Amino acid sequence: MKPGILKTFTLYRSSAGSGKTRTLAKEYLKWALQHRAQYFRHILAVTFTNKATQEMKDRILAYLGAFARGESDSLAEELKKELGMDNQAFQQNCAELLTLILHQYDQFSISTIDAFFQRVIRSFTRESGLIGDYRLEVEQDAVLEEVINNLIDELVDKQELTQWVVEFAKENLENDKAWDVRSILVDFASEIFRDEFKAIEDELMEHTKQPDFFRHLRDELWKVKNAFLKGVSVPATDVLKIWETNQWDPGHFKWGSTSGLTKYFEQFANGKMLKSFELIKDRMRGDFLHAKNWPSKNYPQKTATILQVAETEFIPRIKAINDLYDREYARALTAEIALQNLYVFGLLADIARKLQDYKRENNLMLLADAPKFLNKIIGDSDTPFVYEKVGSFYRHYLIDEFQDTSGFQWNNFLPLLTNGLDEGYPSMVVGDVKQAIYRWRGGDLSLLEKTIEHDIGAGRMDIRKLESNFRSAEKIVVFNNAMFTALAAIASEETESAIAPSVYRDVMQATGAEAGGFVHVSFLEEEGEETWKSSAQKKIPKHLEMLQQRGIPLADIAILVRRNDEGQKIAAMLLEYRNSEQALPDCRYDVVSNESLRIDGASTVNLLLGAMRYLLNPDDATARAQLSYEYARLHEPTRNEADVFAVANQVFFESQLPEKFTREKISLKKLPLFELTETIIDIFDLGRQKGELVYLQAFQDLVLEFYSRERNDLASYLEWWELNKSKEKTSIKLSGEVNAVKILTIHKAKGLEFKYVIIPFCSWNIDHEKFLAPNLWVTSNEQPFSSAGYLPVKYGKVLGRTYFAVPFQEERIRVHLDNLNLLYVALTRAERGLIIMAPHPDTRSNVKSVAGWLYKAIQSSDTLSETWNSATQEFSLGEILHAKEKASQRAGTVELLAYETSRWRDKLVIRQAGNIFFQGMSSDTRGRINYGIHLHAVLSRIKTRDDVAPTLVRLVQEGLVVETERPVLEVELNELLSNPVVARWFELGWDVRNEVPILLPGNTASRIDRLLLKENHAIVIDFKTGEKSKTDQKQVMEYMDILKQMGFTEVEGYLLYTRDKEVLSLHDGKKRVVKKKNESQLGLDF
Amino acid sequence: MKSFLQNLAEETLKKHPSLDGLTIVFPNRRAVLYFRKHLSSLLTQPAFAPRINTIEEFVSGLSALHVPDRLELIHRLYTSYNAVMNTRQDGEETMSESFDQFYFWGDMLLRDFDEIDKYMVDARMLFRDLSNQKELDAGFDFLTDEQKEFLLSFWGNFNVDLNANKRKFLRVWRLLADVYDTYREQLGQNGLAYEGMLYREVAEGLRDKPASTDPGQIIFAGYNALTGAEEKIITHFVSAEKAEVHWDLDAYYVNNTAQEAGRFFRSYQRHEILKKTFVGDTPSNFSGKKNVQLFGSAQHVGQAKLMSQVLEEQLGKGFDPEDTLIVLPDEKLLLPVLHGVSGHVDKLNVTMGFPLASTPIFNLVEFLVELQLHQRTGLFNHRQVLALLSHPYVVSADPSHANRYRKEILEKNQVSIHAEILQAGPPLYSAVFRALEGEGLLEYLREVIHAIGSLQYLTDLDKEYTFHALTLVNRLEEVMGSTPAKDAKNWRESLKSFSRLFRQLGRSQKIPFTGEPLKGLQIMGVLETRNLDYKNVFVLSLNEGALPASGNKASYVPYNIRKAYSLPTAEHQDAMYAYLFYRVLQRAENVFLFYNTETDILGQGEMSRFVQQILLESGWKIQRKVLHSPVQPRPITPITIEKSEQVLQDLTKLNEGNKNFKGISPSALNTYIDCPLQFYLKHVAKIREPKEVEENLDARLFGNLLHNVMEKFYRRIQEKKKSPIIQSTDFEHYKETVSQLIDEAFILHYGIEAGRKLIYEGQRLVVREVIRSFVERIVEHDKAYTPFTIEGLERGELLYYAKIENAPGQAVLSGKIDRLDRKGDVVRVLDYKTGRGDLDFASLESLFDGSGPRNRAVFQTLIYALLYRANHNTAGVRLAPGLISRLNLFDEALDHRLILNKIPVDDAEPLLEEFEGRLKSLLEEMFDPNTPFKQTQNLEACKFCLFQNICYR
């Protein structure tokens, strides 16, 4: 083992645009090429998204492909130098590595962290035989919904849980929220998926398991609160009573009504809500503790009495109140806060428990459970056994996007990493604390900020910075350098913490991309009705026009928003603008946003849905309306709209649709889902709407997925659709360029880059918004809270006065940092141009939002204030250049020209066992056996009579015959076979061939059911299930002919109709009815 | 280029001119048919075909044993397994699992046994090693107590006593060898075997009885990865000079040791005996000139549609469908591909299965089981009944009937439905809606399936599906027998267990589409392509997990032991797929490859490694393209309804109202202000929401219940004392009264028959409590307000006539006033609001302005005030319209008064004049022939609108 002084672990701090994928790929190649041969199997690279995984794999293969062909670039040169290889060796090694990777592809270990964990857990559960194959569930919300539905369905009268739910419902009712508990509960309960909750879940379960835990806790808390209230209320009430008996009011005392006396005593005498208690004023702790300060000059005659009463009655009571307040207020307030959320606590604990049960019953693991699961399995072990099968052969680890790693994930990786490092194998990690914006998904930036150094050991850690920004043009880099340096300082000041400057210590970047670029920030004021937001919105089209006039295609522009609904509004506005007179003729305003990518954003899809809904329920007028409207839109855009919506009359409504639809309506209803959609597409000719084919395609993919995984019927599908239509998985994915402005949220934009970026509403809150404040899980060492363990409390200022002040402050710092990071991600997406609009400091929206910070930062930075225009309240740097290159048509793409759908059923030749089987059966089939079919099946299989019984057993095994039918059939068959003509066919001594193929020259073949051969004697027998027919006879004669050609001189032919048990004998082209079925019995007679 | 089978036919005929007596053995059935075709094209005279077998047929022909279906095999394994577990006297007791629980394990175990035998592995030794290894590393000793606890809580399906659990677990491993022996013995006694067992028996017995089973001269053709038993059998005949072997291979992958596709050939080339079967030069067709194109597309349907487009284009350029093959590694693509094969092709042949689980009949069976599962004492739940009534086959039986029943259930809000009522329908219904009592499920299913199969209008394909479902049900009955359940709970459990098993079986059961094989365009799965060559080849789903299929089949035998005993591993399987892929391309001239560009949620399913390989190694010039269609949904256009004659007529009719309601309602007016188009669609065009069985208690229902309870509360008092005057003494025991009234309201809503008990559970319980707190609050406030006089409860007969200029000259308004009461000179016009009911409004004007937020509730109560005033003498009366809603209800003192610009409205009279004026112009506009109905600009109004999907809002 090598001594620890070697810096085997590299941490790259990679600010925005600093080329981390290349860094990762290079490191991978370096290790793999250094050791050659199979060594690449020892490297594991983990990324956070599938996209990143794919990108890295592709890059490595592409590099290797090029290098193996002898091509070279800067990366190749660096590698050669660092590996000490000459051109030839390098080329050869690359070629070798490429071959190995391609043919041992399973060992090419680049995956997402989730996928890696799944692999580990699967192998663990399999090998240890603990459980069968568990089902992995990705959609935790759907599971939660189900759990909550069950929970509500199972509520029983007079239960603690029922009480909580009712309390929850009433609380919502009084707070003017929707009162339907189901949906709010789901929202609310998603809390249990947060890592914060998971971290304490087990402890929580332990605590709450105790019987009467909640009743007990509630009593305790009330006791604390009431004791305090009583303690202050008694003396305060006394004082007020004395006033009353003496008919005094504040006017009788010094400072009169401004003295604060009334407020003080009333608060303590009657106040019920501790959180609305005000702090005790200085005067109550100072002046009023001296009797001489009590009397008012206005009532000299009362001075003496007041002096005396103050001394003996008032002052001791004030002291008592103050004293109790100082000692117990925080505790009582803490109790009150905890009480408020107690039902939340109870509910969550119960839901978490139910969820656990649900998972257990269904043998299911949520994707998000995996990190914690592994964590638990690993425990404190340095060499965890779970990794024995999967992890043990890795030596090097590459971890991407480290700032988004959660504590669980990191702890799972740590033993692996440490093992490798201990044995001297280098590993590396890439991350940027400034881009940590996924805390709500468990990302923990403190890992990168400090934990990692502690866990790995500073001694063997080499921290490097990727210096240059290869994404943004110079001016944007300059702007962000100055901006975030200033912002970090501001954040630090406001939160009284040094965390932000520490996180942003590496924010300064050198320019690695082009020179130039521009940044424009404007602070908008409000005028009358016009809010800053509406004027910002109005400026968006202007900006788009300005950019387009400089030759910049829409596809190069992105609008970043904080929340989805903002994007929705912008999209709606641009649509309206496009249709208005203001729109410039040579400009476009097309948009792609999450919304427009919803599958039901397309007319054809809605038509399809309308038709499906109508077929399911013809009385559904809304379905009729949708169908009618979309049909008109597609095929008769000029139709009068009142007519289009005249759907109340079914006959009229249907007369407006293609005749084919009404004609086929009944048969459509009988189609399975997928065929149904295809047929509707065909009938309504939807396949020719070129711009919407992507939507149809995505819609049909959902149908395909649904029927192969769930069910194949219309009602189930439509029900599913209603629930899922607005979810992300049901939106189309863009697989390439679209000439439209992209609107997306900042979170979605992470990791992406755009030539020009507009941030129209740069004003999100720096702190939690009041109504969206999260629950914090807190503990306290003070009684009675300490014995309760973790308690959930709503984040809010009031916590500052409770025992939970510390966690509150921590959360406050974190949320500030989150929002600052969000700003960093937003401002670093642009390559060439960045346009920002924010509310002016004079508006309300500016306060407490990032806009305020932005403004301050510009003023406080020397670099930035230089180009600040105070007259227009605008900042600008650089200028917008005309686009250099023409947007080129992307090579290597193909379009669907139309959407082929055809009716395949007529074309497909299939085996029709079913058709024959059910033939001739009436629908009332109880107790009836289809003898014909079964007889045929047996006869064509047996060689001799002895085979009858075993063959029947086989038919049963194949499910064609039911056991109870077997004896009946056996009797039948024996009877048939005891007939001399038939019996002869099954005698010994023949060379028997069943279903014999005879090859005929020229590609045809014949198959004879039963052929008996003896020297030059041949008997041809065909069994038929249907009615007698001429063709059958012809066929047998043909067989006979063929056999003659083959040299058989004596040829007989027979037809046996199994259903009617009739035998036809064919001799030399003549037929003879050998026997006819006797109506009264099954036996055969001549 | 001559295909492999063509070459083979020529050679065969050359060497064996008399075909009779020759046996040719292929890996699968497709080759048989093609080979026969090639042979006959070489003939000049009719002749008996040589015996052409698949390897399975050939090998079973050498044995007396018979292989039953998988279900039976697993069930027999279940029996043997239980027998071993129960009879071994090792001091352990066993909990027996139900068959459906066992099925998964049994399937896996059977697969392992099969492989062990096919690869001729010493089973005893293997199981001993396996058991030892498990003792060593899978005992739970490596788990700390804490970890065990955790695992227990997470999955909990092992014993609480972990030690016992461990023993049980290890015991299973220890007894596997016994299970193996017992199982084989049991099968053998019944003349049965699983495939591996049969192969092994044949392979091991060859030396002893070669003469009796002499099959004559044999040709083995087209093999790649042989199992141990196959290898032994073939070697046996080859070394006896009874057989020749023909390999279908290519130098490209055989001679390059890096290519996994050639792995098995390379090893046979070194095989002592088989090596002599490699004669002549290794063919080299693969590297030849080919036209190769690679297409990427997101997801599945895109691939299929793109494929049709390319196919269409190529057919147009002269491709012959019969020279063309479409390979589908993922069966899911079958339907999309079938739909995409268009006009130029008039015949198709599909050689692959369609999973039974994806058919409508399977779906029906699931519904049937659920129907019975939720059935209580002859009552069915409406969900399943409705689902069944709209199932395609049930609809087929009698469309109008199905619809009538559906309507009835909806109209009557029938949460549960009597079996007899439904059985009275068409004949099929009596089978479908038979309420079972604790037994006879399979009977029942069979009966229904039979009835479906004999429906007149069922298509052939549906009959085929139905037929297969029937065989499955028959098999199940045969194998498992029907055991009547002991009690209701047991019965439900057994239903659930049945449906789990049925689902597992349905997924693995494939309905073969095999038809007339040699005609038309060929579509097949990957395995089916063996030995076949086509000029034009399309391969879809070239993604990891489809091709190569995912390697990790569940198995009891872990990797290291597999390796040690030369059992196949994932690499083995990859090599097999590699061969299949390279082979199907080797003689093709035009190759079109398609893959899904999107990976799954875990990032799996990327483009196949085989594609990566040929891209970087083959030296072919491959054209790469990605499907990228423009995203240009049809622009959203505004909807405007011009007031044509017809529209105006319909509009005028609103004045007449309907049987429940006269005139135009305040809520319709509200709708008009919010969005004229919505008003038009809903009230004029009468496009209403479809009916549903209301089981969940939504906001509307909540409102109904509340109104109902409040109305009754005061009616009772009035009836009792025969006076409308309410005093505080009337409120004695009001809590009980409220409880009772709530019960009554629920009973009414669900149409619960007299004598049956109303049970509160689930959401009803929550709703009851919420309503209770609502009502009690109102009542308490009222009590404080006593004495007062009730003037009206739910009064709906009041009308208001507004004169307007436009035709028809007047508008008739009406409304149902929740409550009118009077105290002194104050008449309150009250409305109960369960939703949001804010009292504030900025101005009368604001009530008529639909462009932003406005107070609908206030508007409505003011209309009520108008209605009151129009029908009563209001001299000397202060008319105080107001709301009782969740906003003021929980205040200490209830103030119902509307608040105009921060000032409470004590008397509406002064407001009403302006209000009437504005109302008039509103109505004027509504009836104005020149003002069309337009969409609102206020997106908030769209949020709860029924027509969102029409307006794209």
Ligand code: SF4
């Ligand atoms: S969706 Fe909006 S615009 Fe369309 S009818 Fe409804 S409210 Fe009016």
